[in-house]
Amino acid sequence: xxxxxxxxxxxxxEFVINIGPQHPSTHGVxxxxxxxxxxxxxKIQPHLGYIHRSIEKMSECLSYRNFIYVTSRMDYxxxxxxxxxxxxxxxxxxxxxxxxxxxxxxxxxxELTRLQSHLLWWGCTGLDLGAVTPFFYxxxxxxxxxxxxxxxxxxxxxxxxxxxxxxxxxxxxxFQKRVKDIIVQLRSRFDEYDQLLTGNVIFEQRTxxxxxxxxxxxxxxxxxxxxARGSGVSCDIRKWFPYDGYENVQFNEILGxxxxxxxRYMVRMAExxxxxxxxxxxxxxxxxxxxxxxxKMVLKLAKGEYYQRVETARGELGVYIVSDGAxxxxxxxYRSPNFSNLSALEVMAKGAKIGDLVAIMSTIDLVIPDVDx
Amino acid sequence: MFLKEYFGTIYKSVKSxxxxxxxTGYYFTHPQxxxxxxxxxxxATLKMFDRFKGEVVxxxxxxxxxxCTGCQAxxxxxxxxxxxxxxxxxxxxxxxxxxxxxxFVYHLELCTMCNMCVTSCPSDAxxxxxxxxxxxxxxxxxxxxxNKPGSKIMEGVE
Amino acid sequence: xxxxxNISFSSLARWIDLSLTNLLNNYMLxxxxxxxxxxLSLLVFLVPLCFFLGYMxxxxxxxxxxRLGPNxxxxxxxxxxxxxxxKLLLKEGLTPNASDKFLFNLAPVIVVIACMLxxxxxxxAKDFQLWDLSIGVxxxxxxxxxxxxxxxxxxxxxxxxxxxxxxxxxxxxxxxxELSVGLSIISIVVLTGSMRMSDIVLSQENGWWIFKGHIPVxxxxxxxxxxSTAEINRAPFDLAEAEQELTxxxxxxxxxxxxAMFLLAEYINLFVVSAIAATLFLGGWMPFHxxxxxxxxxxxxxxxxxxxFLGKTFAIIFIIMQFRWTFPRLRVDQLLNLEWKYLLPIxxxxxxxxxxxxxxxxxx
Numbered sequence: 001x002x003x004x005x006x007x008x009x010x011x012x013x014e015f016v017i018n019i020g021p022q023h024p025s026t027h028g029v030x031x032x033x034x035x036x037x038x039x040x041x042x043k044i045q046p047h048l049g050y051i052h053r054s055i056e057k058m059s060e061c062l063s064y065r066n067f068i069y070v071t072s073r074m075d076y077x078x079x080x081x082x083x084x085x086x087x088x089x090x091x092x093x094x095x096x097x098x099x100x101x102x103x104x105x106x107x108x109x110x111e112l113t114r115l116q117s118h119l120l121w122w123g124c125t126g127l128d129l130g131a132v133t134p135f136f137y138x139x140x141x142x143x144x145x146x147x148x149x150x151x152x153x154x155x156x157x158x159x160x161x162x163x164x165x166x167x168x169x170x171x172x173x174x175f176q177k178r179v180k181d182i183i184v185q186l187r188s189r190f191d192e193y194d195q196l197l198t199g200n201v202i203f204e205q206r207t208x209x210x211x212x213x214x215x216x217x218x219x220x221x222x223x224x225x226x227x228a229r230g231s232g233v234s235c236d237i238r239k240w241f242p243y244d245g246y247e248n249v250q251f252n253e254i255l256g257x258x259x260x261x262x263x264r265y266m267v268r269m270a271e272x273x274x275x276x277x278x279x280x281x282x283x284x285x286x287x288x289x290x291x292x293x294x295x296k297m298v299l300k301l302a303k304g305e306y307y308q309r310v311e312t313a314r315g316e317l318g319v320y321i322v323s324d325g326a327x328x329x330x331x332x333x334y335r336s337p338n339f340s341n342l343s344a345l346e347v348m349a350k351g352a353k354i355g356d357l358v359a360i361m362s363t364i365d366l367v368i369p370d371v372d373x
Numbered sequence: 374m375f376l377k378e379y380f381g382t383i384y385k386s387v388k389s390x391x392x393x394x395x396x397t398g399y400y401f402t403h404p405q406x407x408x409x410x411x412x413x414x415x416x417a418t419l420k421m422f423d424r425f426k427g428e429v430v431x432x433x434x435x436x437x438x439x440x441c442t443g444c445q446a447x448x449x450x451x452x453x454x455x456x457x458x459x460x461x462x463x464x465x466x467x468x469x470x471x472x473x474x475x476x477f478v479y480h481l482e483l484c485t486m487c488n489m490c491v492t493s494c495p496s497d498a499x500x501x502x503x504x505x506x507x508x509x510x511x512x513x514x515x516x517x518x519x520n521k522p523g524s525k526i527m528e529g530v531e
Numbered sequence: 532x533x534x535x536x537n538i539s540f541s542s543l544a545r546w547i548d549l550s551l552t553n554l555l556n557n558y559m560l561x562x563x564x565x566x567x568x569x570x571l572s573l574l575v576f577l578v579p580l581c582f583f584l585g586y587m588x589x590x591x592x593x594x595x596x597x598r599l600g601p602n603x604x605x606x607x608x609x610x611x612x613x614x615x616x617x618k619l620l621l622k623e624g625l626t627p628n629a630s631d632k633f634l635f636n637l638a639p640v641i642v643v644i645a646c647m648l649x650x651x652x653x654x655x656a657k658d659f660q661l662w663d664l665s666i667g668v669x670x671x672x673x674x675x676x677x678x679x680x681x682x683x684x685x686x687x688x689x690x691x692x693x694x695x696x697x698x699x700x701x702x703x704x705x706x707x708x709e710l711s712v713g714l715s716i717i718s719i720v721v722l723t724g725s726m727r728m729s730d731i732v733l734s735q736e737n738g739w740w741i742f743k744g745h746i747p748v749x750x751x752x753x754x755x756x757x758x759s760t761a762e763i764n765r766a767p768f769d770l771a772e773a774e775q776e777l778t779x780x781x782x783x784x785x786x787x788x789x790x791a792m793f794l795l796a797e798y799i800n801l802f803v804v805s806a807i808a809a810t811l812f813l814g815g816w817m818p819f820h821x822x823x824x825x826x827x828x829x830x831x832x833x834x835x836x837x838x839x840f841l842g843k844t845f846a847i848i849f850i851i852m853q854f855r856w857t858f859p860r861l862r863v864d865q866l867l868n869l870e871w872k873y874l875l876p877i878x879x880x881x882x883x884x885x886x887x888x889x890x891x892x893x894x895x
Contacts, residue, residue, distance in 0.1 A: 015692065017692045017693070017696075023778060024774055024775050024778060025775040025776065039696070039700075039863055062452050065450070065489070066450070066452040066489060067452075069452060069485065069487040069489070070452070126859065127775065128775045129775070129859035129860060130766060130767060130769070130773065130774075130775060130858070130859045130860025131767075131857065131858055131859040131860075132592070132596065132856060133397060133595055133596050133856050133857060135596075136408075136596035136597055136598060137596075137597070140408050140597060143408070147422075150421075150422050150424075150425060151422040151424065152424065153424070154422070154424040154425050154426040154486075154488065154501065155425075155426050155486060158485070160486075160487040160488060160489075163492075168488060168492060169424075172422075172424065192396060195392050195393065195395075195396050196393050196396050196397075196857070197393075197859070199389045199392065199393075200389050200390065200393050200858065200859065201385065201386035201389045201390060202390075202767060202858050202859045202860070202861055202865075203859050205861070205862070205865050206859060206860075206861070206862055206865075353862055353863060353864065354696070354776050354777070355770075355773070355776050355860070355862040355863065356862065357776075358775050358776050383873065390857075390858065393857045393858065394853055394854075394857050396857075397595040397853060397856060397857045398595075398853065400594065400595055400596075400597055401591065401594045401595045401853075404594060406597050407594070407597050407598060407599055408597050408598065409597075409598045409599040411599070411602070
């Protein structure tokens with residue numbers, strides 16, 4: 001990447017700019033090398049690894065009880081769901097199941113995490129498209145959800161609440177009341193969000209018909225989550241491979257029609273409402289009993305391979321554990337949703353403008369630590 | 374037909390823009406909706422939740438006694454090597470030797486507040502405190518010794 | 532107070548002119564000194580104005596975003612912007628090594644000069660005007676577009692690709708939106724029959740144009756506000772400095788006082804545009820008068836004319852600020868679509884309507 005030479009201005013009149021690693025709209029340290037023709041994007045090359053912390057290798061050095069907390073640092077916005085995936089994988093290896101109460105609490109927390117992640121995404125989408133105000137409105141509701149997390153788990157983001165066999169401690173006595181309050185609050189705020197951003201003509205112009213991703217491309221690039229569902233690909237792990245009792249709750253899988261940025265946006269907005277519905281179904285029906293199953297002090301998985309997938313706020317997270325019977329995993333591989341979603345960026349952004357690139361990146365909802373791990 | 378469409382788009386766009394401005398206008402004229410917390414000023418009223426994980430502390434009672442037996446379960450449970458328990462052999466009144474802690478070193482700068490040490494402790498010797506103002510100018514000040522000088526283990530804790 | 536504000540300026544100016552002529556007896560020198568005095572008084576007015584606008588913008592933004600805004604420096608944070616200015620003054624004004632150093636340092640000056648020139652024909656109060664030239668409106672619309680040269684200069688000379696993209700966007704944008712601004716100004720010129728600012732204000736003695744001119748003037752007022760928001764590069768038309776796309780656009784490489792000058796120019800431009808809108812459509816310093824209601828008009832006259840002018844100006848500034856803190860940014864092609872497909876055709880038809888209205892005398 002020399003400053004002079006053909007890389008900067010190609011013979012075709014192209015113009016190469018580096019967006020990132022320090023750029024306001026890459027949400028972290030993503031580095032995109034963009035070949036431009038005027039304002040139109042000809043080619044995009046993501047350069048990864050600026051925040052690679054070798055989380056997979058770190059996990060291999062820790063015991064089965066300890067490695068779970070490290071995954072909070074991958075996709076920090078759905079930290080609880082990452083932990084849940086690891087806990088489920090370990091439970092598979094131990095051939096135990098979490099207690100009914102533990103499972104429901106986990107599920108409630110997972111949906112709250114999904115809500116706060118989507119709220120942050122909504123604010124950032126506004127921010128990326130130039131409207132600063134949605135960010136603050138979204139954070140108001142997110143803060144209320146964070147308070148619930150804080151009260152029950154003792155931390156706001158990386159709470160490390162899941163343990164193999166259930167959750168670390170029981171929910172706070174105020175938990176149910178607070179969750180019911182937030183359900184009411186969120187339902188009234190969704191209208192405000194639509195009023196401010198969804199219905200706005202500038203926003204519609206910026207997102208409709210922008211960043212088109214065909215269902216075939218979505219499948220072949222391995223896109224999951226709202227990115228693929230926006231294109232109409234049914235891929236909700238909660239429906240296809242239910243875990244932790246998702247089979248017992250009623251909810252719809254939201255599918256888009258066209259696969260442009262607006263559809264991805266609408267899928268996420270509708271998913272928030274679905275999450276609220278799931279929480280409403282569960283909040284009055286938390287079963288009594290132990291919140292955590294009895295496990296041994298030192299966990300040892302039987303020799304073999306274990307795979308568990310969950311639906312994080314961004315898509316499918318897979319945890320693949322190879323055990324050689326020792327107290328720590330032999331090999332761990334995370335299939336992170338953002339890595340695959342990012343790979344489809346070039347298909348979506350080709351021929352678009354720089355402004356569209358920002359819109360596309362924000363509707364993929366990238367979290368860079370999850371890409372690099 | 375074309376004109377109808379043309380003016381229809383204009384009407385719809387202006388309406389959507391005005392509805393957005395109505396919302397921001399509402400918040401502008403309703404200062405009671407402001408969410409800002411003026412942090413250093415509200416120290417007196419600011420209370421963290423009682424489960425909030427701020428730092429690891431070792432409670433001592435009025436006789437300067439703690440509950441730590443020096444079993445090092447927390448040290449094993451800690452994923453980051455935050456805790457170092459250095460033990461010594463203490464000669465008791467009846468002449469028997471017994472393992473006891475010399476220093477319980479806690480590196481706040483390494484701690485991720487995962488709560489694993491607290492849950493692993495068999496004698497409830499350590500817990501999470503709700504303090505959160507940890508910033509110091511020198512990193513060395515974050516290395517803490519949790520047992521107070523001259524402290525003993527509580528009677529009856531094994 | 533009323534008398535002081537209304538009368539003293541013109542008599543003071545006349546007195547300065549007379550005494551200088553008596554003293555020096557050299558026409559050129561007298562004019563030069565007078566210009567320096569005028570420029571200095573403008574600067575003395577503009578710097579506090581920009582401080583206030585900066586403070587106002589932060590507070591407006593904060594209240595719309597359910598937060599408090601600056602509240603640490605000075606009472607209610609009012610000195611925050613002073614602190615920021617001091618910080619910018621103390622910062623190193625970096626010049627990139629590969630940049631065109633002359634143009635790079637010239638650009639902020641050009642931008643500030645261009646927007647200060649526009650201040651000349653604005654009537655701040657009754658008889659309170661720097662230069663009441665006969666082509667005032669024409670002068671404004673021509674001088675205000677010099678600023679884009681400064682922006683292009685900044686973008687080109689920075690040797691930064693983001694800056695270049697920002698500058699090119701800004702060029703395309705200002706060239707197209709100039710048309711709508713011009714056409715909506717013309718509709719008032721048609722009604723007034725004069726381009727002199729003082730005439731335009733006086734023509735609104737029995738009612739502001741926005742009320743007298745029926746719907747066509749209302750339309751041209753809206754078009755003027757939209758197009759001039761675009762012309763001064765403010766959100767939702769701030770493509771030249773689109774933070775999320777081009778980091779800071781044309782002023783990416785600027786720091787310290789040179790950056791502050793762009794900021795200064797932005798706020799002066801905001802004021803100038805609102806002042807022009809207030810003068811053309813809302814009667815400038817003219818109090819709110821209704822036809823022949825003598826008593827009502829007399830009551831309205833009690834407020835000093837400068838208060839009327841500033842009140843209207845700040846009302847428009849508030850609306851433009853609310854635009855910024857409500858809407859997402861347009862894309863560059865949509866920006867040009869808006870101008871060429873909507874604003875320009877509408878304003879052309881509108882000018883026609885206004886002309887018919889003026890000829891037939893349908894306005895009040």
